[in-house]
Amino acid sequence: MTLLNKLAFTADIAEKFQGRKASVSKEVSDSVEKIIADIRENGDAALFNYAEKFDDAKLTSSTLTVTPEEFDEGLAQVDADYLRILERTKAQIEEYHAHQLETSWILPKESGEILGSIVRPLQRVALYVPGGTAAYPSTVMMNAVPAKLAGVPELVIITPVKSDGKVNPVILAAAKVAGVDTIYKVGGAQGVAAVAYGTQSIKKVDKIVGPGNIFVATAKKLCYGAVDIDMIAGPSEVLVIADEAANPKYVAADLMAQAEHDKLASAILVTTSDALVDKVNAELDRQVVTLERREIIESSISNYGAAIVVDTLEEAFDVSNDLAPEHLEILTDEPLAKLPFVKNAGSIFLGEYTPEPLGDYMSGTNHVLPTGGTAKFYSALGVYDFVKHSAYSYYPKSVLETFKDDVQTFAKSEGLTGHANSIKVRFE
Numbered sequence: 001m002t003l004l005n006k007l008a009f010t011a012d013i014a015e016k017f018q019g020r021k022a023s024v025s026k027e028v029s030d031s032v033e034k035i036i037a038d039i040r041e042n043g044d045a046a047l048f049n050y051a052e053k054f055d056d057a058k059l060t061s062s063t064l065t066v067t068p069e070e071f072d073e074g075l076a077q078v079d080a081d082y083l084r085i086l087e088r089t090k091a092q093i094e095e096y097h098a099h100q101l102e103t104s105w106i107l108p109k110e111s112g113e114i115l116g117s118i119v120r121p122l123q124r125v126a127l128y129v130p131g132g133t134a135a136y137p138s139t140v141m142m143n144a145v146p147a148k149l150a151g152v153p154e155l156v157i158i159t160p161v162k163s164d165g166k167v168n169p170v171i172l173a174a175a176k177v178a179g180v181d182t183i184y185k186v187g188g189a190q191g192v193a194a195v196a197y198g199t200q201s202i203k204k205v206d207k208i209v210g211p212g213n214i215f216v217a218t219a220k221k222l223c224y225g226a227v228d229i230d231m232i233a234g235p236s237e238v239l240v241i242a243d244e245a246a247n248p249k250y251v252a253a254d255l256m257a258q259a260e261h262d263k264l265a266s267a268i269l270v271t272t273s274d275a276l277v278d279k280v281n282a283e284l285d286r287q288v289v290t291l292e293r294r295e296i297i298e299s300s301i302s303n304y305g306a307a308i309v310v311d312t313l314e315e316a317f318d319v320s321n322d323l324a325p326e327h328l329e330i331l332t333d334e335p336l337a338k339l340p341f342v343k344n345a346g347s348i349f350l351g352e353y354t355p356e357p358l359g360d361y362m363s364g365t366n367h368v369l370p371t372g373g374t375a376k377f378y379s380a381l382g383v384y385d386f387v388k389h390s391a392y393s394y395y396p397k398s399v400l401e402t403f404k405d406d407v408q409t410f411a412k413s414e415g416l417t418g419h420a421n422s423i424k425v426r427f428e
C-alpha cells in the first residue's frame with residue numbers, strides 16, 4: 001500500500017493541512033455554555049452533578065481532592081525506575097527552561113527619574129490533565145515544570161475520574177515529581193468552569209493550561225477573559241525535510257510517531273529526492289504492521305500525510321515555512337547549518353539522532369507547541385506563559401516640569417482636558 005501520496009505544493013494543500021481541527025458544532029458550544037452558566041450559578045452542586053452525569057463519578061466536597069494517602073497508594077503502583085525517568089525528565093526540562101527566566105529591570109536616569117519593569121509569577125494556575133482515553137504524564141511535566149520554575153505558588157491539577165474515583169497512578173507520579181500537591185478530581189467543561197469562576201470548594205485561578213477534548217477546549221475558549229488560557233493545541237503534526245542521503249527507515253518511523261496521536265494528525269515529507277519517497281513508503285509498510293496504533297496511523301497518513309518533492313532544499317524550506325509545522329525535523333547534510341533557513345516552526349529537530357519523540361519526553365524542550373500553522377505567531381509553552389510584567393515609573397517634580405507643556409498639548413489633542421488638568425494643577 002502507498003501510504004504517503006506524492007503531492008505538488010499548492011495553496012489548497014496548505015489550507016488542507018492547516019485547517020485540520022475537530023470542528024466545534026453548535027450542539028457542543030451550546031452545551032458547554034449551559035454547563036458554564038450552571039457552575040457559575042450553582043457551584044459545587046452543579047459540578048458534582050456533571051461529574052456523575054458524564055463520568056459516573058460520585059463526588060462530594062470531602063472526596064473532591066486527592067488525599068496524601070491516595071497519592072501514596074498511587075505512587076506505590078509505579079516502579080522506582082519509572083520515578084527515576086520522571087526525575088530525569090524534570091531535570092532536563094528545568095535545565096532548558098531556566099534560560100527562559102526573565103528578570104525585573106530598572107532604568108535609573110541621570111536626570112532623576114526611575115523606570116522599570118517587575119516580573120512576577122501568576123499566583124494561581126490550573127493544569128488540565130485529560131482523564132479520558134489516554135494518560136499523558138509527559139504533558140503534566142511539560143506544563144508543571146515551567147510553571148514551578150516561574151515561581152507560581154499555587155499550581156493545581158484538574159482531571160476527571162470515573163466511578164472508582166481514582167486518578168491514574170502515572171499522573172499522580174508525574175504530579176508528585178513536578179511538585180503539584182493539589183489535584184481536584186473533576187474535568188470536562190464543568191472542571192474548567194469551576195477553576196475559572198470558583199465554587200464553594202475550588203478557588204478561582206488566574207490561568208488554565210493543558211490539553212483536553214473538544215468540550216474542554218471549548219470551555220477554555222469561553223472562559224478566556226475571566227481567566228487567561230494557554231494556546232489551544234490542535235492535532236499533532238510533523239514535517240520532515242530530507243535529502244537523498246536521509247535514512248528512509250528513520251523518516252518513516254518519525255512520520256508515524258506523530259501520526260499515531262490522532263486520525264487528524266499530519267505527517268509530511270518534503271524532499272529533494274523522488275527515490276527517497278518510494279523507499280519511505282516501503283518502510284512505512286514494513287514498520288506499520290508492528291505498531292499498536294496501526295489503524296490510526298494508516299488513517300492519518302493517508303488523509304493528512306504527503307510527500308512533496310522539490311528541486312532544491314531552499315524550496316523545501318519555503319514549503320515548510322509556509323506550513324509552519326508544530327514539529328520540523330531536518331534530516332539533511334549539515335543540519336545545524338540549515339537552522340537559519342527556518343522561519344516558522346514550533347520546535348526544530350536537527351539531524352538523524354534527534355528524533356521528535358525525544359522532544360516529546362526528555363530532550364528538555366517543551367512539547368506543548370503551536371499547531372495548524374499558528375507557529376507563524378505563537379511559541380512553545382514556556383516559563384514566560386506563567387509570569388506577568390508590571391511597569392513602574394518615578395518622576396521628580398523637576399523632570400515632570402520639563403514635560404508639563406508637551407503632555408498637556410498632547411492630552412488636549414485627544415480632547416482629554418482632565419488629563420491635561422492633572423499635570424496643570426501640579427504647577428499652579
Ligand SMILES: NC(=O)c1ccc[n+]([C@@H]2O[C@H](COP(=O)([O-])OP(=O)(O)OC[C@H]3O[C@@H](n4cnc5c(N)ncnc54)[C@H](O)[C@@H]3O)[C@@H](O)[C@H]2O)c1
Pocket residue numbers: 031054055129130131132133134136139160187188189190211212213214215216233234261262367368
Ligand atoms: N496536544 C497535546 O499535547 C495533548 C496531550 C494529551 C492529550 N491531548 C488531547 O486531549 C484530549 C483528551 O480527551 P479525553 O476525552 O480523553 O479526556 P478529557 O479529560 O479531555 O475529556 C473527558 C471529559 O469530557 C467530558 N465529556 C465527555 N462527553 C461529554 C458530553 N457529551 N458533553 C459534555 N461533556 C462531555 C466529560 O466531562 C469528561 O470528563 C484528546 O483530544 C487528546 O488528543 C493532547
Ligand SMILES: N[C@H](CO)Cc1c[nH]c[nH+]1
Pocket residue numbers: 136138139235236237261326360367368369
Ligand atoms: N507530540 C505531542 C504533541 O504534539 C505530545 C506528546 C505527548 N506524549 C507524546 N507526545
Ligand SMILES: [Zn+2]
Pocket residue numbers: 236257258261357360
Ligand atoms: Zn507525540
